[in-house]
Amino acid sequence: MPAIVRAVLRSVRDWFRKYLYFSWPTVCIRGLVFSHSFANHAIVSILITYLSYMWEHPHSQIATVILNIQDGVSDIMVIVLAHIPRTYMGSFKVIVTTNATYIIGLILLWLSAKYMSVGTASRVFYGAMVLITLGESGRWAVLQEFLDEQYLSEHNHAELPYDVNQDKKDALWMLPWFLGAVVPPFLLKTTWAQIFLISTIAMGVSYLVFLLGFPCYFIHNVNNSEQSQDARTDEVNHLDQAPRVLEQTRSGNVRRLINILKKNERFLTETLSIWLAFFLAYSVIRAAGSTFFFQQMDNLKNPFNNYDPAVYFNLFSSLAKYVISFLWNLIPKTWKPSRLRIWCGMACIVLCCLVAWQVEIHRLETSSNASIFWLAPQFFLLGVMEGLAVYGMIDFLVDRVSEGDKVMVGYYGSHTTGLIIGIGKILVGLSVLAFRGRWFDDNNLDASHLDKYYKALTILTSVVFFFYCCIALYYYYTREELHDQTPSPVTTEMVNQPKPNPSRHYPSDEVTEKADEKAEDFGQLVSQIFQC
Template identity: 30%
Template sequence: MNYSEIRSKLTTWFQYYFVFSKAALLISALVFSHSLVKHAVVDVLMSYVTDEWEDVPIHIAAAAVNTYEVTSTIVVVLLAHASDAYFGRYNMIRITTKTYFLGLVVLWITGTKIWLFVVALVLISVGTAGKEPPLKEFLVDQLRGHEQSLDGNDEIRVQARTKVWWRFWWCLGSITATFAFPNVDWPNAFQIVIMVMFVAYWLFRFGEGLPYCQSPTSEEKQTGKKEASASPLSLAYRVLKAAIMKRHLHYPDASKFFNNDSGELILLPNIPFFRWLDKAAIVDPSSHSPEEQEKQGKLCSVAQVKEIKYLLKMVPMWATFLVYGLVEATGSTFFVEQTSNLSSPIANSFVDIVIAFNVIKSFTSFILPYLYELLIQRRWSDGRQKQGGLLVRIGVGMVSSILCCCAAWLVEVRRLNMVEKVGGKDDSELEIHMSILWLVPQFCLLGFMEGLAQAGLVDFFCDLVADSMKSYAEPFTGYILSIGKLVNIACVFVFRDWFRDNINDSHLDSYYLMLTILSSANLCLYCFVSYEYMGGEEDAAANKKPHAILEDGDQVFGTVSDPSIGSLSTTHSSVRQTIRCLSARQSSVQTTSSRPLRSSKSLGIYGDV
């Protein structure tokens, strides 16, 4: 390969991933400021609490930090809903950025006033909710608008450019946090991040004159007007409400389902436990017209019901991330506290070592998904291989969580032994002769967890649910992890004897050992759940064969097709002729999807009714 060919390929690669956009550049100022504040302040809140309130026991400080994290993730979901349903992304970014700025100001003037500290954390939790999905999706809008002005809407290229653009500015903010805050006290650190956030906000406002591109929500695209139903939360409420109101109705033939374009008799995915949700799409013949029932919230389309059922298919996978959330909560609290009594080989240098650890974690979690996409994901030829690869990727992340807990346990055993030798259990300020670099493996493994398991869960979510819900992948993932953080809060009070007034008198080694055991058991649960998602070869083959389904005591036969899943064969004596007609009409359009047909008897993911 000569020089011109190499240059041509590099040029093509660069043009594919990089594009200049004035609007995106101004938005990136906010991305940079979010990254800087996260790494310089939010990620080290545990250190701030223990430094400012020396009499606060470490379990109380950990509970305070985890409570903030839980509040933040819950607010993310609620504000994402409000952004799509009512305010729009641009207005939501303005509101949350102002709130973020105000929260940092309150934190700066807090002093030792606990009530002001609580107010600051609430405001900051609202501010961080403006990062995803509103800010990221708004950046997508700018790059998508730029792409449309060139050569049409290439959505794959837009998403690739968004990832590169976002990751570049996020990494730049984390690197700046590492080198800009060595030996800086908390008041001065707060002043710096407040100024950066203020400048970034007004740069963002400057883009109003460009103007910014703003894509409508999915509901706007369909109806031309903006309604709350554009949010998955509103859609879930509508489907649930309609299904409950029509719980007395019997399952009809395919023609009685509202907007049943594919002629399905059983709405896929066929989850027996949630089969009753299908009744939300039944047209009530004794009531008003279908259009009127839909306006009254008593009727949903088949597509809307299927969106919610695909979302509910994520429940078994989400359940395996509760223990994972417990480990992640420990990483943002007790891991940070472990750095307080260790000696640093680069003390008084131009690097803040604690912030550097979090940057290492963030960098690892950012680079792993990119390498995964570049080296592994592109080699898969079909959807089944892709989904199997995602499950393996999450499994490796689960293994990383075990190794992370194990590494933290071994380091803590060594640290406590050294504290015991010098007799410094009662001295919270004692610095032992143990290098802080011993903590590098556990922080790196935290990054491996996030880059493999957490990012893999986001991709798995996007692969499973409808397109309209993909922007909610990270908020929903954060919400599930917040449940694990709530469990961590409960654990620090249940195992109170392990947590004393200072870290030298505590037994974090026992807590880390417990997490290692729990994570190992959780890995076994994950292996079982992932196998049920994929199913064995025999189950997959069985699902492709015609089989009988009993419904209200009658046998049903015929062909029911789902364009996104595959075909399902059923029989019903009372609708035999109707199904035959539908089968003849659909035989020419039955397809095999990239989303494979899987069987799960024990979890109820698929299977017979």
């Protein structure tokens, strides 16, 4: 029995050592992650409910169009903001700027909800959303990568393999993000003005803590030369002589990602095919999930008295996403090819559309007698499809490049996928505007033909799913034939790539060597003078 207890305690200790990591720089950044998660789950993800409350039903479909476009622009801006730190300004400055705009946007929302009339608040809302969208994009573009850099700069973490580091970096982000997500359900009796105020205070406090951690951060100097970026010669500046992060964490951009894809026509074709599937299938159901799914709650029985069920369902979807991702990572890597993960995600997209279609039919037949829990399956599948499809796409890209490019491809592969999904969301918003009055009614949700819309999405996603199955099977069964032939350019590059020097080189080492040479020359000169 004592041996079993010791084994259990050892396992618990190893888990804490692997996934719980604390240092002053990472704690300051994770406080900002916590406040971002709170604001996202309490406000941004369920803004459709606020607009429905503020504008009421006569403008419900306009609210859908606005939020789809806002969500799409936010996804597109991520790749733009991710490129700025490598071209014009550092990551720290981008984080400071985007979070300042986020806080100002929250302040405007609070002022509009607290002190302004409906007409004035509607006009202020547009300006606030521009600022909040910039802050949301800055989080995914820079903040997570900046947190990863602080972790890699400490205790030689950069020398560990990519897979080991990735698990720990995911844990660094996930813990504060999860804690921020579970707080909003405890504040459901508050008004919208109070939620805006609480979010503003949380963002402001964490923002100040983040600024206080500046002396401890590991910060790169910006090099405006693209040639130096491609050559991976970024200079490093640290206030307290922190260890240098491997240059792979900052090298490269979209152009480099494209060059990697171009080197292998097979890799490029399969990647573009998957991105096309994401554009046609994932973006349309994701746009519906952030708007129409929440609007369906208005005509269903709500057992949560004086509580907004949108917060519960949003948290439920987020938990489904991260739980399925966590469970998938427990499977041995040899048993879970990235194509299979994407396939499962695409299958969940079809199931989500199918379930939403059948639930809408049931809601129309039973009028207002249906329970709100009928929406739970489609919110669950909404989270599962993101945890499988999106993360599977990142795994697909990372698994097919050399070790030195995995970090860069992981970041920019995710940003490029978000760009494609964002364009799809904007087109969905414009299509809702185009069919407004025929399929989508402003005055009555029951007259909006959501059942027909979900039926069309089911057919579309089924066709896309069949398309992806054909693509995946083709590349799966032809891999052996291509493996026996001439190696691909990417493989050739990986084989011929020079091995890295095991001795780590720091900018301060070069300065020290030059100083030693000068001191040695000076000593020789002094000895010659005394000899004379």
